[in-house]
Amino acid sequence: MVRSHGPRGDRAPPAGGQPHEVRRRPRLRRGAEGGLGAVQAGGRTEPGRDGLRGDDRQAPGQGHPLRDGHRREPDAALTALKRLGIRPDEVDVVLSTHLHWDHAGGFTRLSPGGQVEVTFPKARHYVQRREWDFALDSDPRSRAAYLADDFVPVADAGLVEFVDGDAEILPGVELRLTGGHTPGNQVVIFRSGELAAAMTGDLIGTTPHLRRAWNSGGDLDVVRALQEKGRLLDEAAAHRWLLVLGHESEQAAGYVSPEGEWTPEPGLRA
Numbered sequence: 001m002v003r004s005h006g007p008r009g010d011r012a013p014p015a016g017g018q019p020h021e022v023r024r025r026p027r028l029r030r031g032a033e034g035g036l037g038a039v040q041a042g043g044r045t046e047p048g049r050d051g052l053r054g055d056d057r058q059a060p061g062q063g064h065p066l067r068d069g070h071r072r073e074p075d076a077a078l079t080a081l082k083r084l085g086i087r088p089d090e091v092d093v094v095l096s097t098h099l100h101w102d103h104a105g106g107f108t109r110l111s112p113g114g115q116v117e118v119t120f121p122k123a124r125h126y127v128q129r130r131e132w133d134f135a136l137d138s139d140p141r142s143r144a145a146y147l148a149d150d151f152v153p154v155a156d157a158g159l160v161e162f163v164d165g166d167a168e169i170l171p172g173v174e175l176r177l178t179g180g181h182t183p184g185n186q187v188v189i190f191r192s193g194e195l196a197a198a199m200t201g202d203l204i205g206t207t208p209h210l211r212r213a214w215n216s217g218g219d220l221d222v223v224r225a226l227q228e229k230g231r232l233l234d235e236a237a238a239h240r241w242l243l244v245l246g247h248e249s250e251q252a253a254g255y256v257s258p259e260g261e262w263t264p265e266p267g268l269r270a
């Protein structure tokens, strides 16, 4: 049973009914982090962390970036799942905060033969509709950050679930549309009784970004990003939410006080 606060649940159709051309791109690994926000399998949810940023080349005037740029492989996420005894085809939900290549790059992977394939072939991938639309037709500044091979094959496989706004996609698993960083940026919130954990993505990328006025240089709507970050920090401090920061390599998970002090969760150090 899936509940939601807004219209959602329809699957993405194949792109215009046309075969989508997917070309091979060089394999590139960046650090040990997986690009996925979280994956869920068999009732267990395993948060990943959003990864590193990077530059890329783009096709001028084209909605789809060239395929000769960077891509992120989901090696770290797959290794972590394997450690838990979970196969990729056992994962049933995949979540990420937005579709930038360093956050959605694990949606697909290169097969041994060099073909782009969906990493979790039975998982529903929840994406804000406005993020999807923007990713396919973004502005010149953002275009290099979206790689069609990361997410279009997922839609071609019928595995995208569009979300419009806030939604509870499973009991205790909430998506909160924040915008700011990108038009369809979302925060993922997990709740269990009085406990909650939020995956901040690029809304709070690293511990310096816990300062309310320090935003990401990649934010498209700075004011909204700061407003949503302030709201999240207020809630996290008031209710002792566990925050998992999208780009923090040393102290990725922890708690923030009303005064802005960061206390890492010792059981979840990188």
Ligand SMILES: [Zn+2]
Binding pocket: 098, 100, 103, 181, 202, 218
């Ligand atoms: Zn981003």
